[in-house]
Amino acid sequence: MRTVIKTLIVLALLGAVGAVTIVGLGLFNVSARAGHIPGVSWVLHTAYRQSVKLRAPDAEQVPDLSDPDLVALGAGHFDSACSFCHAAPDRIHSATADAMSPEPPHITDAVADWQPQHLFTIVKDGVKMSGMPYWPAENREDEIWAMVAFLTHVREMEGAGFDALLASDAPSDDTALTYCASCHGATGDSKGNGHIPRLDILDEGYMQDAITAYRTGARDSGFMAHAATQLPPDDLTRVIRHYAASAPAGPTPTAPLPPAELELMEQGAGVAAIGNIDAPSCASCHGPGLDQTKPGFPRISGQPRPYLAQQLKLWRDGTRGGGPRKELMEKAARTLSDAEIDALALYYSQLPAE
Template sequence: MKRVMQTLVVLAVGGAMVAMLVVGLGLYNVSARAGHLPGVRWLLHTTYQQSVRLRAPAPEKVPEDIAHPDRVALGALHFKTSCAFCHALPGQAQSATAQAMEPPPPHISQAVSDWAPEELFWIVKEGVKMTGMPHWPTPDHEDEIWSVVAYLTTLPDRQSQIALAGEGRDRAGCAQCHGEDGNSRNSYIPRLDLLTPGQIAEALRQYRDGRRTSGIMQEAASLLTDSQIAMVAQKFGSTKAPQEQSAPAPQAPSAGARLAQHGTGDVPACTACHGPARRADAPIAPLLSGQSQAYLETQLKLWRAGHRGGGERANLMRKAAQDLQDADIKALAEWFASLPPS
């Protein structure tokens, strides 16, 4: 037994010395042109597959609305902007640069074929070391990640994917998500025509500077100059004066109306700052009447979890939302969405 242990120690030390020589002298050729040694590609890919399957969330974590057309459309637009350079779009060939990567990124038609939705979620969220696949810029915005997964899981409906993402690789402009007039018809995307130019400009600066996080919006705003931000804000924002008061909302018996208009001992009245009929001395906050229910629910959950950064009023909203239950958030979002835009 002693001789066996000595042999194992000698082999271990010898292996370590060989590894140090390979690393220290640069003997291993890291050229992408040379590729991997025989068996290395299989070893790395198998490790990748097993690692994803071990760490992916449980299937019950997949959102119930994963197939909602608006969620799929949002994921398609982001994929076109941020992912298609490497993985291409359905029916398109990959660029020569993408094909020269080592390992080469799989074409979108093959990239998702062997993965369940929860496994795709983990890959998009975490990225993959030494492949060029980045992690999602902000891990707290899982709702955005699920939208990308929603798009990926539309395969093999190739025609649907082409229609959603478009056939070009050009970067998606603001209007592709928010609409030409700022009135987005997508329930997961905010209406910009309900915001003032100042509110839009401040939000874009926060995204660009990292003070407010979003894997989708930080990508969109990252290269914008101050003058471009001003142009976008003027194009999409409402010219309504921010201090102008919206008309009072009719009293309604719903739980959302009562909570929004009167609050509770722990939750302040939302309408005091966000209208309708907000206080004249209230901080200038976005009017919420007419925004979509899905978008408002997502934002309130981000506030409650402390993941919705930005601005001086961030602490106020975190405190306002921290005691909201899921049922409260749904009721508030449903009521505000039901009101006519102010």
């Protein structure tokens, strides 16, 4: 028995010495051109697939991903941040992506064998030893689900359909505005997308503070952290001033509300008018009817309902970040139920944009 143990110890030591020699002398070839030795790719890929399946959330946790606005939101970020490696529907890989090791799969292949909960885990956590990053905003699962909404529709999406999601109504000779307008619209009206804030309602100072918070990481958003670092600060300032000068074109809604929604809107008005022991009412800082915007508090009348609801939940959960009024907003939202948040979001979304 002692002989066996001694033999195993010697073998372990020889293996350690061999590994140190290979690494220390640079004998292991890390060249992407050389690729992996036989079997290594299979081991890594199998480990990757099994790891994703083990850590993915339950299928019951997958939200409704059929919302076209959610798909469009994910498509915009994919085009800017992901398409370099994975290409886009009906387009071919670049030669540079083909030369990577491991080669990033074309987007139609990348989503082929995965369920939504698996795609969520891949986007959220990324993949070691590959070019796949983790989602840069730790507390923004809503953004990750927007990406998954897009990815689940890639299989039946043609190139023309993808291009339509990215269409910009901004002048083609203004690169910075065209980039921002792909999501926010040329005038800042968010192109009717309920998950994107209208910028034509916001003032210049608030937007400057917001973009700074995104750039520095003080405010969490995988979408905006990427966008805020794609353009030079001077270009961002010019685009912000353009949006601040845009005149809001009425309220977001275009159809009369059914009776049940009207009742919910009345409930929202009541919640907006009453503060709590730690914070004043919503209306006292955000309107409607204020003569001027209070510093640090944006006007929110006319903002899309889904966007407002998501921001209120982030404030309530203490994960919103950014802005000089962070502590106050967390106190104001701390006691709100999901039903009250829905009522508030509906109420403000139906008010005329100021």
